[in-house]
Amino acid sequence: MNAPAPAQPAAAADRRRFVLEGGTLHDPAHGRDGVVADLWVDGGRIVPPPADPRGFDRIDARGRVVMPGGVDLHSHVAGTKVNAGRRIAPHLARHRPAAVPTIHATGALYAALGYTTVFDAAIATAAAGIAHLELAELPILDKGIYLLAADDAGLLAALDRAIDPATARDVERLVAAAIHAGRGWAVKVANPGGPAFWKRGRRGDHRDLDTPLPGMTLTGRTLLERLARAVQAAGLPHPLHVHTANLGLPGNWRTLLETMRTFDGIPAHLAHVQFHSYSGGDLDADTFGSGVAPLVEWFDAHPELTLDVGQVLFGDTVAMTGDAAAAEHLAHATGVPWMSHDLHLEGGCGVLPIRYRERSLIHAWQWAIGLEWFLSAADPWRLVLSTDHPNGAHFTAYPHLMRLLGDAAFRREAFARIHPAVRARSPLAGIDREYSLQELCIVTRAAPARIAGLPDKGHLGVGADADITVYRRDADLSRMFAMPAQVFKAGVLVAEDGELRSLPAGRILAAT
């Protein structure tokens, strides 16, 4: 975090009772789009204007943009696979920021960026204990984990049996038990049924959602449907978080479409859809491409579905996934080193370094497909900005992504540099949409908070957590979002002009 000296240093680092005066509020949950107003904070929460304002410090926010703290709904920040990612590419560890930062740096960098909540999206239940020890050292942010409960042998067997309401309740009980044991926030499924094939050396047999798992009548499709119903019945704050099958493979848009069709009215969240939206079949310039259009059409018509994009941005990073088969495929395709670790009766993980290049046909398509999703889906309230950190890009690249979305001229310049075959065929060439500040606020704060099931976050209404980011208005959105003037977490000033001011611990978010 390199930062200039603060222009207007706050009077105190720990400012628990204060009023932000005259800021331009973006609070989509309450329909405030650039409304100039004061914001009163007391005891870590936003409060109504007090009858007696004495005792409240005054902070001048005139001319500045005020938003809720950012919420990263899908990231990878802790646990065994993240530690493996820190070690697999020592040269990337020496980047600043490191491709996979230390746990302390992760919290500090997120906070300096204006983010105040993060979820690690893939922790095996058996590995939740060590992940929580690590997360306890992630400063400032509130944080939670999604449990890869669907790979547990007991739960798989229960899902296989769950053909009537009585047996379905067994699944609900096991889901609740896993969430309790692992102190999880949500249930994630990575490549539904895939690990069952992977562990039996039959990964080649797992092509679609309708192949029965080895030794079962359960298929990927029935697994998704039954598990999503169980998550809904268990009353978890976030619906089933779905990383569907065939990640990264040409032609996988059909798998994602079938996945969406499977839910048919059941709430579900689709993770990193960019990696699941490819047309074609044989990895050449003529057939590989975008399958986004039919997917968006279905998505727009089905309000029970939400998604995060998993945008790819160019540069070095480390890929890590609970989908070991996908990691193996990618490692073989690229020839890079990789790590894989299987867990007892559960899923595993795969980790490998990767460099996304503008002039690579595949990488350019991935970049364009992610942006196409952002710019063609109609309802920003059901769509979340993410890079699936660090898989698509480092989270510190979010400001760059926000500029790509909010500045069409900037996007056209970037588009002109990518692989010519993609420039010729990508629908992105014909899209002129620009995200407004309000829409950027929705996809980075309001929508992820609502989708994650966090009623006290993502908005600036009375009673909300006082997680607040204050920006200097700047025509260069990348510069504006990269360096908030002030970031408050639960009413405490934690960062100012890129410099940390305090290090509160943050809370662990657990559903039970």
Next chain:
Amino acid sequence: MTPPAALSSGKTGATVTCTACPLLCEDIRIDAGRCHQACDRGATALLTALAAAGDGMPAAWENGGAVDLAVAIARAAELLSAARRPLVTGLPAATLESIAAACDIAETLGAAVDGGLPESFRSAGPTIARAGEVTAAWEELRDRADLVLFWCCDPDTTHPRFRERFVAPPTAAGGRRRCLTVGPAAGPHDGPDHVHLPLDRGRGLEAARCLHLLLGGRHLPSSTDPRLAALCGSLLTAIRAAGCVAVVTDVGDDAVGLEAWSIVHLVRTIAHERPAFEVPLATGPTGGGPDAAGAAAVCTWRYGAAGAIARADRTGSLFLPAESDAGRLVARGEVDVVLVLGSAGDAVERVLADRAAAIATVRICDAPAATGAVTGRTIQLRCASGLTGTSGTMLRGDGRLVTLRPCRPGVGRGMHDLLDAVHRAVRVDRDAAAGGRP
């Protein structure tokens, strides 16, 4: 094993955790003064520790003489605060909570941190990181592997109950398991399903490379030793007949990292054909410790590398393998005060003893006898027995978190508590040195 007469006071009936080796067996019962389920090493260690508990030893020593604990903590803090370049080591014997507390001290002091793990002393350092590896939890071996290759390792010595717990049971499908031991020693389990393929010590790398060639469909060079060629031919036949292959290794003493690198590639090649994974036991030159995996995990999430941390810094530290490992820092005289959790391991302890006149030591351990001769400036704080009195968590070698169930919880002050006390005193000293400024 029959315990010493004094000890019948151990907790009886309930199962306890044995921390005598990285297996962290959780099924040990101490009943009527006997230790059930434990291996000989674990039983001896547990019962001896139980006999020693509460024997009236002092709470602290300074230069070998008993001192009040509060005085010792203050002196320890003085030593550490005044250090030109301190080192924190001995992490693999401590709980995750104690490791974190020791790292807190290291960060306050800007100390070097090294747990004595293989990655930190190898000149090739992160070789495995560059090669990648395919591994699995030990229960995966138990449930899935119908062929186990013990590759130049001796788990009966380093992890005594490994075979009993994870290799002897049938697979989850009820199938029999074939075991091949490659190396100089046959091991004690020879039988119809267990074959010893003799290989001279130091030839593991050559064998791995040859087998790798055969798996790739290539011919061995004509100069290959015929016995080695025959061994690799037998291995190839066994692998081709297997459904799932586990390769158990211990390459901790490989100072270059080339053998580890070759085995990683070998396992990946097998994994391309059929399910296969490596189970690296990796005891290392120091004999590791029950929580070697925990030390690696905490150092990695705090500093970005498993050890050889030149200066503890949570925002990202410089990792200098074979440069900032504990042994070399002490041997070169680059550190003047060393904070040791329990034991620094045989190799580092020898170097520390050699340089005792020049290097002060602050040690938190459960008995002075474990620390060797006192020849230089030393402060020792006595903590609860690591075997019988330590609560907290450790990370098993395959990544499973284990919550310790001690025989005598609450007897003696925990290492974690003592580290916190030292840390508080260090901060007071440093604040005072800074003229009261925080």
